[in-house]
Amino acid sequence: MRTPILYLTLGCMVLASCTIVPGSHMRRGLFMYNDTPPEYVEATTEMDYIPINSTVVANLNIRVSEEPAYSPELEKAVAEYNYKIAAGDVLTITVWEHPELTIPAGSFRSAAESGTEVKADGTIFFPYAGRILVDGLTTAEISAEVRTKLASVIRNPQVDVRVADFRSQRVFLSGAINQPGNLPINNIPLTLVDAIDKLGGLADDADWETIYLTRNGVRQVLSLRDIYEKGELAGNLLLQNNDVIHVPRFDANKIFVLGEVNMPGSLFLSRNGTSLAEALSESRGINEDRADGRGVYVLRNTGIDKDDAGYPVYKAQIFHLNASSAVGFMLADQFPLQPRDVVYVSAAPIARWNRFLSQLLPSIIATDRVGDIENN
Incomplete structure (x- = not known):
């Protein structure tokens, strides 16, 4: 009586294997009869498969220039830099041999407190010179302007203009x-x-x-x-x-290490860059019992383009490394990762088979128990 039930169970599991075998397609629950809403247009994806070898590594690590760029x-x-005066700045204007035109700072006032502030309209007022538009001028230009206006009352005036407080910019x-x-x-x-x-x-x-x-x-x-x-x-x-x-x-400069590693998760790229070997090391290495060293992949999003009809085309690169030998790990140490890269280590065939059996075993045990109950 057990044999027909066992066969029936195995047959049902084979028919439903698309839902129980890891990595297979699963239908979304939100759309019971269609995978996507009818108004959605199926996206196109272009993928470039690139095996990681010495040539690829050399091109990824090439530097445009070894010499610092002169500017x-x-x-x-x-x-040629010259500070331009603007509204809010405070000026100190000194007319040599005419202390009556210069307000001293004193022991209780700083130069900024005793200086001449540029008003909101960009002007200042100075005795005998009147209102002067100083907005956008340098101190040398303001000094020349004040000297010109004082020339009618002072013979050969010597004027010095400095900024006591920079407030405008x-x-x-x-x-x-x-x-x-x-x-x-x-x-x-x-x-x-x-x-x-x-x-x-x-x-x-x-x-x-x-x-x-x-x-x-x-x-x-x-x-x-x-x-x-x-x-x-x-x-x-x-x-x-x-x-x-x-x-x-x-925070955005993360990479993701998934698959058969001892500690899958996300990692931050270091300031000096992170290689594929460093990412695997930070994830505590490849799981030797389950991983297939021949299948180490780096998935990289290279942007979105548009086709002739204007629909989006998603582009990606898939880098494949055979890390089953020492040469592979040497290449991994020279392969630079980029932000948002996904590193995936595939499982060995025996590991995939063991997983299938681990899912199948509870059903076999349950079937065996049903047979025992019917026989009793």
């Missing part, structure tokens, strides 16, 4: 910086690296490859890694008023 634009901008820094905040722009040129250093440098969890600089409503992406490690000074921009710098955390 004449930055040097010219720094050399600032840059703003946020994100993974040790002391996020704002910095005033003054008469000393302020670059991106200078601004970050003045606020304590980058935090430990900063993503130094993706720095966002927003200027006049336009955002651009810069890399501090290129500046610090490669000397690419072109990215070390001279900052301007109201520039907003955001340093994101590297």
